[in-house]
Amino acid sequence: MKHLSNSPNVAEYHNAADTRDLADLLQTRAHLLTGQDKALLTMYLANGGNFCQMARVAGLCATSVARRIRRIAQRLTDPTYPLCLRHRDHFSRLELTVARDYFVRGRSMTRISRDRRLTYYRVRKTVRKAERVTSLVRSFPSATSLPGAPTGRTDSQRDLL
Numbered sequence: 001m002k003h004l005s006n007s008p009n010v011a012e013y014h015n016a017a018d019t020r021d022l023a024d025l026l027q028t029r030a031h032l033l034t035g036q037d038k039a040l041l042t043m044y045l046a047n048g049g050n051f052c053q054m055a056r057v058a059g060l061c062a063t064s065v066a067r068r069i070r071r072i073a074q075r076l077t078d079p080t081y082p083l084c085l086r087h088r089d090h091f092s093r094l095e096l097t098v099a100r101d102y103f104v105r106g107r108s109m110t111r112i113s114r115d116r117r118l119t120y121y122r123v124r125k126t127v128r129k130a131e132r133v134t135s136l137v138r139s140f141p142s143a144t145s146l147p148g149a150p151t152g153r154t155d156s157q158r159d160l161l
Contacts (some may be wrong), residue, residue, distance in 0.1 A: 022077070029076045032104045037072050044069050075106050081136045087133055094118075098126040 023045060030041050038059070044055045051069070055062040081103040084091055091099070096114065101107045102123075109127065113120045 010041050023075070026073060026076055029104070032076070032081075032100060033072070036104065037068070037105070040065065040068060041072050041076075071106065075104055078103055082128055083134050083137050087137065090133060091129075095126045095129065098123055099130045102127050105128065 026041060027045055030038060030045070033041060034090075040054065040058065043057065047053060051062040051066045055065045060064060060068075081099050083097060084099045084103075088096060094116070098112055098118070101112045101116075102109065109120060109123045112118070113123045114125075
C-alpha cells in the first residue's frame, strides 16, 4: 500500500505495521461509505494501491484517484464520528446521520440540508455539536462520560471523585 499523505490523521502511519493498522481501520470503516467512494476504497485495499489500474476501471485520471483515496482515508481516520457513536446518548438518530454524512462521507452542509430536508442552520448546529463533543472527549480522555452529563450520582458523590 502506498503512502497516503502527510495529513494529521494519516501521518502517523509510516512503517509497515502502522500501514497494516491503517488498512485494517479503513477496511472496518469502509461500510460507512457509499457509491464510488466505497468501490474505490475496496479496490485500493484489494489491489494494494495500484492507482493506474483503478483509474482505468473507474474512468478517471490516476492522480484524481490517488487524491480521492487520500481524502477518503482522512475522513475515515477522523475520530469525530466514532466518538459521536461512542457518546450516542448525546445525539439523536438524525444528528448521528448528519454527522456521518458530513464527517465520513464528506458531503457538504448544503447537500445534507437538501437531502435530509433540514435547514442549513440545523445541519451546521449538529456539525458544531459533534466537534464540541470531540474536543471535550479529547480534553478529558480518561472520563467515561462527558462533563456535565448525567451519571446517576448525587452532587456529594461527584465531589468525592
